[in-house]
Amino acid sequence: xENVEQHPSTLSVQEGDSAVIKCTYSDSASNYFPWxxxxxxxxPQLIIDIRSNVGEKKDQRIAVTLNKTAKHFSxxxxxxxxxxxxxxFCAASISTGNQxxxxxxxxxxxxx
Amino acid sequence: xxxxTQTPRYLIKTRGQQVTLSCxxxxxxxxxxxxxxxxxxxxxxxxxxxxxxxxxxxxFPGRFSGRQFSNSRSEMNxxxxxxxxxxxxxxxxxxxxxxxxxxxxxxSRLTVL
Numbered sequence: 001x002e003n004v005e006q007h008p009s010t011l012s013v014q015e016g017d018s019a020v021i022k023c024t025y026s027d028s029a030s031n032y033f034p035w036x037x038x039x040x041x042x043x044p045q046l047i048i049d050i051r052s053n054v055g056e057k058k059d060q061r062i063a064v065t066l067n068k069t070a071k072h073f074s075x076x077x078x079x080x081x082x083x084x085x086x087x088x089f090c091a092a093s094i095s096t097g098n099q100x101x102x103x104x105x106x107x108x109x110x111x112x
Numbered sequence: 113x114x115x116x117t118q119t120p121r122y123l124i125k126t127r128g129q130q131v132t133l134s135c136x137x138x139x140x141x142x143x144x145x146x147x148x149x150x151x152x153x154x155x156x157x158x159x160x161x162x163x164x165x166x167x168x169x170x171x172f173p174g175r176f177s178g179r180q181f182s183n184s185r186s187e188m189n190x191x192x193x194x195x196x197x198x199x200x201x202x203x204x205x206x207x208x209x210x211x212x213x214x215x216x217x218x219x220s221r222l223t224v225l
Binding site: 001006031032034036042043044045046049051089091093094096097098099100101102103104105 | 143145147152153154155156157160162167168170171202204206208209210211212213214216217218219
């Protein structure tokens, strides 16, 4: 089955700096890569996603890049703010059903 | 529109017991999936149901089972509980057939003593 690895497990940045979280996947059949944000005590929520026919996608301060050849994708957060502090999970899925393989999460702390 | 509702939110069981967790998806969503969340392991896929049929199953022992009813509500059952089953169990519903956005419930936190 699919295996998703995520790094780093913890990340601290100064407010205003950028944060990058990286994930690799093993199954070349995976074609959908969402990112979820989970604030402390809250449920995970989708923040951005990318499909395998696209190399990059941006939404305001958040961007995701995908390298299908290398089987890795990354989340980029620019101009970080304290409210960006949360655990971020990457995930991968193939197009049969809604089964997702998640990374182990990155705990991001933005220091004011 | 109401979100995904999970009950109970918290429960404590002892080893060997069994537990049933319930999930009511967003109205109109026919796909319901279950994940186990533990510190350091992230979210691990248990199974997915669509229109009362199990479509996908993760790598968990047979003690973990589930079902979905005609109104899309789902239940998962864990029999013969082990200490390692202590976790947050998250249910998510999706409004699409494949690779859709997961709308998570707040989870059921199970503690096994």
